[in-house]
Amino acid sequence: MINKIVQSMADLMAGIKDGSTVLIGGFGAVGQPNVLIDGLIEQGATDLTVACNNAGVGHVGLARLMELGRVRKIICSFPRSSDPVVFETLYRAGKIELEIVPQGTLAERMRAAGAGVPAFFTATGVGTKMAVGKEHREIDGRTYILENALRGDVALVEAWEADRWGNLTFKQAGRNFNPVMAMAAQLTLVQTQHIRELGELNPDHVVTPGIFVDRVLHVPYGDPSGF
Amino acid sequence: MSAAETATFKPFSRTQMAQRAAVDIPEGWYVNLGIGIPTLIADYVPIDREVIFHSENGVLGMGPAPEKDKIEPWLINAGKQYVTLRAGGSFCHHADSFSMIRGGHLDLCVLGAFQVADNGDIANWATSDNDTAPAVGGAMDLAAGAKRLWVLMEHTTKDGAPKLVTKCTYPLTAPAAVKRVYTNLATIDVTERGFVVRDIAPGLSFEDLQARTDAKLHQAA
Numbered sequence: 001m002i003n004k005i006v007q008s009m010a011d012l013m014a015g016i017k018d019g020s021t022v023l024i025g026g027f028g029a030v031g032q033p034n035v036l037i038d039g040l041i042e043q044g045a046t047d048l049t050v051a052c053n054n055a056g057v058g059h060v061g062l063a064r065l066m067e068l069g070r071v072r073k074i075i076c077s078f079p080r081s082s083d084p085v086v087f088e089t090l091y092r093a094g095k096i097e098l099e100i101v102p103q104g105t106l107a108e109r110m111r112a113a114g115a116g117v118p119a120f121f122t123a124t125g126v127g128t129k130m131a132v133g134k135e136h137r138e139i140d141g142r143t144y145i146l147e148n149a150l151r152g153d154v155a156l157v158e159a160w161e162a163d164r165w166g167n168l169t170f171k172q173a174g175r176n177f178n179p180v181m182a183m184a185a186q187l188t189l190v191q192t193q194h195i196r197e198l199g200e201l202n203p204d205h206v207v208t209p210g211i212f213v214d215r216v217l218h219v220p221y222g223d224p225s226g227f
Numbered sequence: 228m229s230a231a232e233t234a235t236f237k238p239f240s241r242t243q244m245a246q247r248a249a250v251d252i253p254e255g256w257y258v259n260l261g262i263g264i265p266t267l268i269a270d271y272v273p274i275d276r277e278v279i280f281h282s283e284n285g286v287l288g289m290g291p292a293p294e295k296d297k298i299e300p301w302l303i304n305a306g307k308q309y310v311t312l313r314a315g316g317s318f319c320h321h322a323d324s325f326s327m328i329r330g331g332h333l334d335l336c337v338l339g340a341f342q343v344a345d346n347g348d349i350a351n352w353a354t355s356d357n358d359t360a361p362a363v364g365g366a367m368d369l370a371a372g373a374k375r376l377w378v379l380m381e382h383t384t385k386d387g388a389p390k391l392v393t394k395c396t397y398p399l400t401a402p403a404a405v406k407r408v409y410t411n412l413a414t415i416d417v418t419e420r421g422f423v424v425r426d427i428a429p430g431l432s433f434e435d436l437q438a439r440t441d442a443k444l445h446q447a448a
Contacts, residue, residue: 027284027321028307030300055360078364091360100361103283104325104368111322123371124329127348127402130367172301172318176284179320207320223300 004166005195005216012036012189012217013043016154020045023110023152023181024052024062028081029224031174033158033191036217037061040156046070051110051150053103053177055079055087066090073097075150077106102130107180109150114183114212119148155185158221159208162192163199166213167206174224175207182212191219236430238411244379246271248337248409252278259283259328259369261338261351262306265379268337274313281333283365285324288316305365328365329372336373338366340380340405342395345421345442347405349378350397363400370401382410382439389441391415391422412436420445 006012013036016022022040026032041064048071055076056063063086065071074096079087090096101109102124112120121144125131135146157178160171168190170178182188195218239247241264249271252258259281260266269291272278280289283305290311293299297311304310312318319327327333340351349370353361370376383389391408407425408415413436414425423445427436437444 027305028303030284030303078362079360080362084360088360098360100363102363102367103321103365104329104372107321107325108329122329124368126371128367128399130363170318170320172299172312173282173284173286173303174301175318175320177321180322225300 003164004210004213005162005164005218009035009039009042009217012215013039015187016040016043016045018045019047020153021049021051021151023155023177023185024050025155025157025176025178025181027053027173027176031158031170031176031178032061032224033156034061035219035221036156036158036189036191037065041065041068041070047072049073049075051075051106051152051181053077053106054081055084057081058083059086063087066096069095071096073099075099075101075106077101077103105130105147106150107177109147110152110177110180110184113149113151114180117149119146121145122147150184152181152185153187155181155188157182157188157190157213159190159192159216161194161196161201162190162213162216163196163201163210164216165198166190166210166216167201168192168208168210168213169201169205170207179208179212182208188212188214190216191221192216193220236428236435238382238428240411241267244409244411247414248377248379252335254278256334257281257287257327257332259333259336259373261336261366261369263339265337265339266304266306268379281324281327282310283321283324283328285319285321286310286312286316287319287324287327288313290316325365325368328368331372331374333369333373335375335377336369337377337379338369338400340378340390340400341397342390342392343378343380343405343408343417344392344395345417347403347417348395349376349400349405350395351378351400353398355397366400370404375406376401376404377407377409378405379409382412387439389439392441412439415444423447
C-alpha cells in the first residue's frame with residue numbers, strides 16, 4: 001500500500017542535505033508552507049540555495065532561516081516585502097548571494113525542470129541587464145535569450161487537500177508556485193490543510209497528481225495572514 | 228512655469244488619469260494592471276463592460292476590492308491586496324498564469340514607469356545600476372509578452388525632470404515595448420515617428436507640454 005502521509009515533521013524532513021537547492025512555494029503569505037519552513041529550520045540543513053518569489057518578511061520563516069546563516073543564495077523575483085529587514089541586512093553585508101529572475105522566467109524555469117526541458121528561449125529580459133552573458137537567438141524575426149531549467153533538490157509546498165497517494169488540490173490564489181515547484185524537485189514535501197481518503201478527491205479537481213509528491217504532513221494551519 | 232500659466236492650467240488627477248485609460252479599454256479584452264496607479268483603472272471600467280482582469284499570482288477575472296467583512300484571506304492580487312473573483316473567474320498556477328502573459332494572450336498591460344523613451348523603451352524596475360536588492364517581479368514578462376503595453380505615470384519627476392525621454396538612463400524593463408502613455412498632462416502615443424500627442428490637460432499649450440518633455444513631441448496628424 002502506498003502511503004505518502006507521514007506522522008511527524010522529522011519523518012517529513014528526513015534526508016535533506018547541506019548544500020541543497022530548496023524551492024519554497026507561496027506568494028506573500030498565501031500558499032506559503034510556513035510550518036515546513038520552520039521544520040527545515042529545526043532540521044538543520046545549511047548552505048542552502050532557496051528559490052522563492054519573495055525573500056522573507058520580518059524575522060520569521062524564510063527570514064529566520066536566512067538570519068541563522070543557513071542560506072547561501074536566494075533566487076527570487078521580488079526580494080522586497082513589507083518588512084525585508086533580514087534579507088537587506090545580509091545582502092548589504094555581502095553575506096547572501098542574490099539571483100534576481102523575472103517572475104515568469106522563474107516559474108517557467110521550474111516548469112521546464114519538471115518537464116525534462118533543460119533550457120528554453122524567452123523574450124522576457126531581452127535588451128535588459130537580465131540578458132547579459134546569455135545566449136541570444138533570433139527565431140522568426142524576434143530575439144530571445146536562453147534560460148536554464150531550475151531544478152530543486154527539495155520543494156516545500158502548501159496544499160489545501162491531499163490523499164495518501166499525494167494527489168493535491170489548492171485553495172484559490174494559494175495555488176501560485178506550489179504545483180510548479182512540486183514537479184520541479186527531486187523530493188517534494190507537502191503540508192496540507194486537509195487529508196482525504198483515497199478516492200474522495202474528485203479526479204477532475206486534482207491539480208497536482210501524486211506522481212509529483214513524495215511526502216505529506218497534515219498541518220491544519222488555517223487562513224494565511226501577514227504579508 | 229509662468230504665473231499666467233499656473234493660473235489657467237490644471238493637471239489631471241490620478242483618478243482622472245485612470246478614468247481616461249479606462250474608457251479606452253473595450254469589452255472582451257484580457258488586461259493586467261500593474262501595482263500602483265494602474266490598479267485604479269479597474270474602478271472605472273463598469274462591471275457590465277466585460278473586461279477580464281488578470282493577476283500574476285494566478286487569478287483571472289478579478290473583481291473589485293471586498294467589503295471589510297467579506298475579505299477572503301486566500302484571494303489576493305499581485306500587489307498582495309485582498310480582491311474578489313467575479314462570476315466566470317478562475318485560478319491557475321504560476322506557470323500557466325505567466326503563459327497567459329508570455330504567450331501573448333493578454334490584450335493589454337498597463338504599468339507605471341520611471342522613464343519611457345520615444346522608441347517605446349521602458350524603465351520601471353530599478354533606479355540605478357547599483358540598486359540595493361533590485362526587485363523586478365513580473366514587469367519584464369508583462370512588458371515583453373502582452374499584446375500592448377500602456378504606461379500610466381506622472382509626466383515629470385517630483386523635481387520636475389522629464390520622464391518622457393530620448394533615451395532611458397535607468398535600467399530597461401524592455402526595449403521598444405510601450406504603445407501609449409497616459410500622464411497627468413497628456414495622452415501620448417508611441418509611433419514610428421516617436422511621441423504623438425493625442426490630448427493635453429486643459430489650459431496647457433503644446434509648447435508648454437514640450438518644455439516638460441525631454442523627447443520631441445509631434446502633433447497628431
